[in-house]
Amino acid sequence: MTAVVIAATTSAPILAQSQATQEGAPAPVIVKIDSGVLRGESRDGVNVFRGVPYAKPPIGVLRWKQPQQPDSWPGERAAIAHEPPCPQPVNIDGKSANAGGVVGPQSEDCLYLSIYAPAKANRAPVVLWLHGGGAFLGSGQLGSYDGTSNARRGVITVSINYRLGALANFSHPALSRTAGAQDALGNFALTDAVAALQWVKHNVTAFGGDPNNVTIAGQSAGGAMVVNLLSIPSARGLYHKAIIQSGALLRPGQSMADAESRGVEAVKALGLPADVTVEQLRAVSAQTFVSSEATRRGVATPIDHRFRTTTTGEALNAGTEIDVPVMVGSNSGEAGFDAARALARLTGDTGASAWLYHFAYVPGFRRDEWQQGAIHSAELMFTFDSIDTSSWAASASGKADAADRAVAERVQSCWIAFYKMDPKAKALRCAGDVTWPAHTEATDATLQFKETARIVKSKTIPDGPSTANARS
Template identity: 75%
Template sequence: MIRHLTAGLLATAIAVAAHAQTSATQAKRETVKVTVDSGVLVGETNDGVNVFRGVPFAKPPIGDLRWKAPAKLDKWVGERAAFADEPPCPQPVNRDGSPNGGGVSGVQSEDCLYLSVYAPANANKAPVVLWLYGGGAFLGAGHLGSYNGTSNAKNGVITIPINYRLGTLANFSHPALTKAAGPKDPLGNFALTDAVAALEWVKRNVAAFGGDPGNVTVAGQSAGAAMVVNLLSIPSAKGLYHKAIIQSGALLRPGQTMAEAESKGVDAAKALGLPENVTAAQLREVSAQTLAATEATRRGVTTPIDGRFRTISTADALKAGTEIDVPVLVGSNDGEPGFDAARTVATSAGDAGAGAWLYNFAYVPGFRRNEWKAGAIHSAELMFTFDSMDTSGWARSAAGTVDQADRAVGKLVNSCWIAFYKMDAKAKSFTCADGVTWPAYTAAGDDAMKFTDKAHIVKSQSIPSGPPRPATAGS
């Protein structure tokens, strides 16, 4: 009895102490306020960096707004706290609570169109990067530790990672939705409409954070990089960004017709057990969890050329020379395939007008050397381009620890991304990595940046498209 009482008192004391510590931490929090077009945001400032989390950039895409372009926010009353991340968009998660392949665990919500802002506390017309995460277009979130923008902010750049819709909530077309749509409504590509809405939010509001709406880079990795490729030919995105970064996602695919997209949507609806004559209202009643959990719908099914929001594929726009002409930085890692595709994008994007820069990331940190035997795997560059090893899940889950050599490479690689963000859009070279001049790629010059434990310019033809294939039996 006394033993139980003592344990109870101890638990109470621990709880009281924890509450007191939390209260003390909150009391010490230094806040900062910014007024955007929908109201006042209250974030926090620490060590020269202002951070705002869970900032809405559009109305929740729920109910009648599911499978529609994002709607502009109404103004809120009073001040809105922006200290915590909001749940990511619906996606398959592991039942044991471990992160899925996109780094996400825990609660998700269809109300997910939120972003974060990392800004220098004294920013004045600072360059801006809007970040689109990877995850196969059906996994991931903008708040993950690899995308922490603290280092960028300390180097004078505002970083804005966003959430965008995933899976079938992002990429879905169906005859019933087409029939119910207004004459200007997009008929698919809803993740891309989210990206454009976020870029519009940046144009309207980033000056309030000290940013320059005339120097915005749209950047992404993997599926996010593929979105950047598509944004190069989206008419409504023109003028909203001024540079582009494509990390391990140089996909130039032909456009999908509406007929093909709707056919795939019909098949997906059948897989959900819905009738052939299903209505738009009935489709919108299917739970987001069902869409994310069902194998036939979790990844999304369509990315059409609808003739409204998306009028041409970027592959065709590049051939015709009608793409949005901005500087492009594109590349891949040496432990994954894709360098040849990156060079193709650099060749097409940099053939006239704005320049294109080509890179290959080939550094394996000490704490992953026993695992990444064939080179830097897909996504390995993220904690270096952001210089975010202290918050990245790649580093925190490693058996070893980050050493000084790893940190030096993080600063070196990040300096090149920072230089690109700050670069004049008319430039054909820039300097980074302690004095290395990085020229724009041309087929004649064939220059590419290779990142090992240092940065050096090499001929791109000397870089294989990916790791060597393992020998097969009898070869």
């Protein structure tokens, strides 16, 4: 069987398609990128590559360092299966998923990504996906984030794992003293995201993608990362649009001194001495960090005046943010719509426009459980049109029906329209025949998804309940 061959070029990739040995079975697909040759699989017009390294393993002396370019490899590297997700608390039964949807082994060697691309892509728009999970749970390889449907609609999805908890958001005087003058401090999940964006810039053409049409998108903690990336200097020029799903957080900045103080208190709980060295910190097992209540969530992200120089709130008020079109919204069964509206007003006040949405659809197979509305994360299987691979649907007693699938098609069409749109656009056409205008104080426009999609005034939408049976 001849493999599908994709060769990296400066324009469109060269494709030599093959036929699978039997109907529905995947065919090999080969691509050459900066680090070497990858062998993935092609099925039904979609090329998929899993477990692709975008940085060296952040282990040993690279723990609490910004990502380094991955090493090259000889021959063909298999990219068929996912690599383990980043360390996080998991259920000890080894069968049930944690609150971030993860089950089974993890590894500190976890900076990998997956690519879903149309088999005949030619300068296709790209979305870099940042998963949710409270910044200490989750993985980019969950079924809700399956990019197959995006690919069938002409969009490349790149979904990444990034460091979590204290392995991502951690500061300590011992680390600061031994860091190089240009080393990032305390913001390692965000440095992972920037490294992934750099990987996309250098390699996505080989998969048929357009490095000049990249959207960063995330939900919950991933959405909060997108908010932060709007003011990260090294991210400027690496993306061109942004989507924030249930993550519209504009938090005040944390000083390095406060972050270091929190780090000192956190490691005391691990029984480490007050004068702990960086070598001793790096000798602590990842499992120890994620199992301790004092360290599992990290100690938040500081303003280190190196990698992260300001907060996005400060940048928006000063007009110095990375000015790109922003889509932002939340779900009816969670708090957060007021914050989403406020962020839409700030990001869309001048320059690039903002789009505001409200997801209020509850599928029949979850109606008994989601009695306060669409809970946190409920929109994911609709924005990706991934009902068949999402655990929300797989664990339901009932099954998705034609109405659910119609809603998924409508919702995803609006995300696809945003990925594909001209950044200068002031309105989107999606969900069949809906014109979605940009949100401003004057328009107050919000696209609300229920059984149908319609434009409503944001002032008619309540913020939502403060608590819900949520999984981010």
